[in-house]
Amino acid sequence: xxxxxxxxxxxxxxxxxxxxxxxxxxxxxxxxxxxxxxxxxxxxxxxxxxxxxxxxx
Amino acid sequence: xxxxxxxxxxxxxxxxxxxxxxxxxxxxxxxxxxxxxxxxxxxxxxxxxxxxxxxxxxxxxxxxxxxxxxxxxxxxxxxxxxxxxxxxxxxxxxxxxxxxxxxxxxxxxxxxxxxxxxxxxxxxxxxxxxxxxxxxxxxxxxxxxxxxxxxxxxxxxxxxxxxxxxxxxxxxxxxxxxxxxxxxxxxxxxxxxxxxxxxxxxxxxxxxxxxxxxxxxxxxxxxxxxxxxxxxxxxxxxxxxxxxxxxxxxxxxxxxxxxxxxxxxxxxxxxxxxxxxxxxxxxxxxxxxxxxxxxxxxxxxxxxxxxxxxxxxxxxxxxxxxxxxxxxxxxxxxxxxxxxxxxxxxxxxxxxxxxxxxxxxxxxxxxxxxxxxxxxxxxxxxxxxxx
Numbered sequence: 001x002x003x004x005x006x007x008x009x010x011x012x013x014x015x016x017x018x019x020x021x022x023x024x025x026x027x028x029x030x031x032x033x034x035x036x037x038x039x040x041x042x043x044x045x046x047x048x049x050x051x052x053x054x055x056x057x
Numbered sequence: 058x059x060x061x062x063x064x065x066x067x068x069x070x071x072x073x074x075x076x077x078x079x080x081x082x083x084x085x086x087x088x089x090x091x092x093x094x095x096x097x098x099x100x101x102x103x104x105x106x107x108x109x110x111x112x113x114x115x116x117x118x119x120x121x122x123x124x125x126x127x128x129x130x131x132x133x134x135x136x137x138x139x140x141x142x143x144x145x146x147x148x149x150x151x152x153x154x155x156x157x158x159x160x161x162x163x164x165x166x167x168x169x170x171x172x173x174x175x176x177x178x179x180x181x182x183x184x185x186x187x188x189x190x191x192x193x194x195x196x197x198x199x200x201x202x203x204x205x206x207x208x209x210x211x212x213x214x215x216x217x218x219x220x221x222x223x224x225x226x227x228x229x230x231x232x233x234x235x236x237x238x239x240x241x242x243x244x245x246x247x248x249x250x251x252x253x254x255x256x257x258x259x260x261x262x263x264x265x266x267x268x269x270x271x272x273x274x275x276x277x278x279x280x281x282x283x284x285x286x287x288x289x290x291x292x293x294x295x296x297x298x299x300x301x302x303x304x305x306x307x308x309x310x311x312x313x314x315x316x317x318x319x320x321x322x323x324x325x326x327x328x329x330x331x332x333x334x335x336x337x338x339x340x341x342x343x344x345x346x347x348x349x350x351x352x353x354x355x356x357x358x359x360x361x362x363x364x365x366x367x368x369x370x371x372x373x374x375x376x377x378x379x380x381x382x383x384x385x386x387x388x389x390x391x392x393x394x395x396x397x398x399x400x401x402x403x404x405x406x407x408x409x410x411x412x413x414x415x416x417x418x419x420x421x422x423x424x425x426x427x428x429x430x431x432x433x434x435x436x437x438x439x440x441x442x443x444x
Contacts, residue, residue, distance in 0.1 A: 001246075005248075009212070036069075047076065
């Protein structure tokens with residue numbers, strides 16, 4: 001049971017990293033909504049996912 | 058995308074990363090900081106909590122447990138502090154005990170930071186400062202202001218609702234990380250439940266006669282300035298509160314409600330033979346309607362909005378902004394509250410007597426908390442520990 005919890009815990013960190021990578025990808029590769037405001041949204045939204053993936057916060 | 062758009066994106070990403078690096082300075086400092094204590098000469102041993110349940114070994118919840126064993130037959134007491142890490146007078150009271158205790162009969166166990174993970178998290182998003190400093194004759198001692206619940210870096214994800222074991226009472230999802238809703242705990246539960254289980258195992262194996270869980274409460278909350286005791290500890294707490302109210306400061310007693318599960322005053326009492334007592338002291342800092350969340354508010358408890366609430370009869374304890382609710386007052390209350398209820402246990406059950414001395418309420422109010430903290434740099438290195 002504890003092992004399952006640890007695995008799920010680590011999977012969530014991986015998911016967080018995946019979302020951060022997806023957001024970074026969309027920042028540089030998107031065909032619609034290419035204005036600077038959307039750049040800001042993508043860049044800013046990466047922060048919490050990155051911090052969680054890096055075990056900072 | 059055009060190259061200009063890519064350059065713009067790269068610039069904004071770099072700015073976001075810089076913001077994250079700078080903005081998390083306090084977060085990282087809080088996570089890395091270790092509190093220092095200079096224990097008194099009466100300390101017998103210091104062991105990790107995982108000694109009682111290895112299911113938390115290697116985790117941040119493996120808190121140190123300090124033991125003062127007089128070698129004279131008597132009772133055993135556990136002072137459990139830091140269950141909620143954003144109630145720091147609890148941990149400071151434990152540190153004052155650790156640095157000054159003399160035990161001449163029985164044994165005293167002290168856990169200064171019950172939820173070590175929560176103490177590394179903080180509530181910086183609520184504008185809580187990460188640290189506070191207690192002035193001492195030799196400088197200052199620095200302590201963490203933590204969070205109520207276990208850090209998600211140690212326990213994540215949260216369930217949709219938290220189902221308490223073994224009663225199956227349903228609670229809010231965040232209570233899955235609240236140590237004081239996880240008792241008695243279980244060996245295969247989440248990390249917070251396993252920590253509660255380790256503490257419960259300590260109580261069982263060491264045959265702790267009295268468990269004192271040290272807390273702080275907001276003044277707008279009815280359970281403040283009080284003991285909350287399991288039914289078996291009622292007589293002792295009632296006597297202790299009457300003595301304190303007559304001689305030192307107002308203190309109430311409330312009996313643990315049978316339908317509120319997961320708390321130490323309920324579950325330690327139900328699942329062990331220990332007398333379970335919880336103490337609450339007023340902490341204006343955690344009320345929702347105070348002004349700026351500053352270190353000064355943490356140390357003095359003086360706030361004009363709290364005074365307004367007091368004037369309108371909205372508080373559950375006396376309050377004046379002139380005197381506030383200083384750290385000295387709160388730590389002093391806890392020191393006296395613990396001493397008195399331990400004394401009452403010896404009166405009611407002489408075989409469980411524990412004779413232990415530490416600074417009194419009057420001494421702390423007169424000299425300040427810092428007077429009773431010792432300089433780690435000047436102390437014998439064998440008596441200096443970090444948490």
